[in-house]
Amino acid sequence: MKRLHIRNARLRGREAQADILVEQGRITQIADQLTQPCDQVLDAEGGLVVPAFLDPHIHLDKVNVSDVTGPNRSGTLKEAIALLWEKKRSYTVEDIVARGEDVVRRAVANGTLGMRSHVDVDTIGGLTPLEGVLELRERYRSAIDLQIVAFPQEGIQKDPGCAELMRQAMERGADVVGGMPANEASPADSLAHVKYCFDLAEQFNAEIDMHIDETDDPFYRTLEMVADEAMARNFAPGRVTAGHTCALAAYDDHYASYVIDKVKEAGIQVITNPATNLMLQGREDRQPIRRGITRVKQLLEAGVNVSFGQDCIKDTFYPYGSADMLQVANLLAHAAQMSLPGEIERVLDMITTGANQILKLPGYGVEPGCRADLVILSVSSAAEAIRLAPPRRWVIRNGEVIAWNKVEQALFL
Structure with a gap:
């Protein structure tokens, strides 16, 4: 060498x-x-x-899928998920690799050499999305460190058979247990979802990285559930990550502070995704329109590690994106109003050393x-x-x- x-x-x-x-x-x-x-x-x-830059939250099975699904005409999260159903039924490994490698190659050229990709695991697409991203990981192993999250976007209680598919996904090579507890029919089902994810993580000695409360509705409160479960199980600090946490921004200040204290105590790390959530959240607001991203500064001030991801590229959720983490950094700096000298330095930390607290790449x-x-x-x-x-x-x-x-x-x- x-x-x-x-x-x-x-x-x-x-x-x-x-x-x-x-x-x-x-x-x-x-x-x-x-x-x-x-x-x-x-x-x-x-x-x-x-x-090297790190992207701790992306969906490589979905990138560039809007070329075949057509546009999201309402611009909402609900329609974005529904648009994917028909396409997911016809996914092939070859299709996923072709769409995903376009993004991986762009990311590498832009200096991103580590990613964590959430991959849908459900009874619609089965394990085909996982197989496609596993092939992508192997193909580009020499260029990029790619971690895979088994992600039950359709719910676990709502999607009978998903729990077993999640277990199979971990056996076949997924690294991290994902979740989306807010996408269940009731708080009781959300809690069952959370408990199953922790059970599975303990079984495979894996970390957890869930989509949490990706909504501007303040009555979605699964972030507190996750924090409580992590503490009840003595789950090691730094091994649970909460993505999006948009509802945290909609909570009143008293409850938000209470939950942030729990997040800190549980050692949960947070990933915000400014591009997608600025686009999806607050769409039905009149002025003032909510920003859609979580309480970045308040979390940082509480001592919580916060990073951010590209999340989506040219899919049903978000029509833009170029796999450039400096572009996303610019967006985050504006959305979170991080303009002071120390805040600017912190933004760059969030896609380097801060992101690596989540990915834990050795020798970084x-x-x-x-x-x-x-x-x-x-x-x-x-x-x-x-x-x-x-x-x-x-x-x-x-x-x-x-x-x-x-x-x-x-x-x-």
Whole structure:
């Protein structure tokens, strides 16, 4: 494996530019100036070098599906789910791989080398979505770390047979137990859903990552259920993730604070998905229109780890998306009003070190001993990275350049 020398790098938290030496796929030295002979030298020219971006919440089985389902005419979550039913019945592994690899390749070119994908498990599509994303994971194993969540979007109590399919999905290679307890017929069924997911996670020694209260209705309260169950079972902190948690933003402040305290005590991590939820939530509001995303700042202030994901790309839920986590970072910064210097730095943390608290990829970071999964940007600060979403000059995986981007511009003024 090549010895790689990255010159004139700007590193977060370090005033002077630095050189980075990579050997056998790992960072071995960081110093003001290095002179060892190397197989390859990259001059960052003062550009920011960060660990590879991570997307902790996406649905690779659904990406690009709007090409065949047609548009979501109401723009609602309910219609988005219904539109998928017919397509799911006719899914093939080949179709899922073809749609998904378009997104994986875009993600890698944009510096995202770790993903967690939720995959539908239900009696409509069976395990075909899982088989497709398992094939995608194997095909791109050398380029990206892909974790798979078994996701019962249609409910478990509402979808007889789903519980057994969830168990089979874990046996066939899913990494994480998913859930969507709000999509049940009653609070009692939601609680049964939560308990089943914890039972399954304990059986497979797996983590849990559920879609929680993806609604602007304040009467959906499964986040508290999940926190209570995690504490009752002494589930280790950091092994339960709650995605979306949109209803948390609709709660009155007193109840929201009460639930956030429980989330912190239970060690639950939160993923917000600003693109999709800004689009789906609050659609029937008159002014003022709710933002649709969770209480990001309040969660952070309480000491809860918060990250964010792309979630959807060109599917029935969301017609946009380009698998660029810096684009999503810009959106999150606006939606959560994170504009102060420390908040800007925190936004970049949320798709690097913060996201890795959820994915737990070994050897992640920009320190000696870390795996050399790096992105070299053409800007020198977190603020400029989020503002401009600049080309990723080089994307490095295990010390090897796997993508480079160059944009030429000419102004005739």
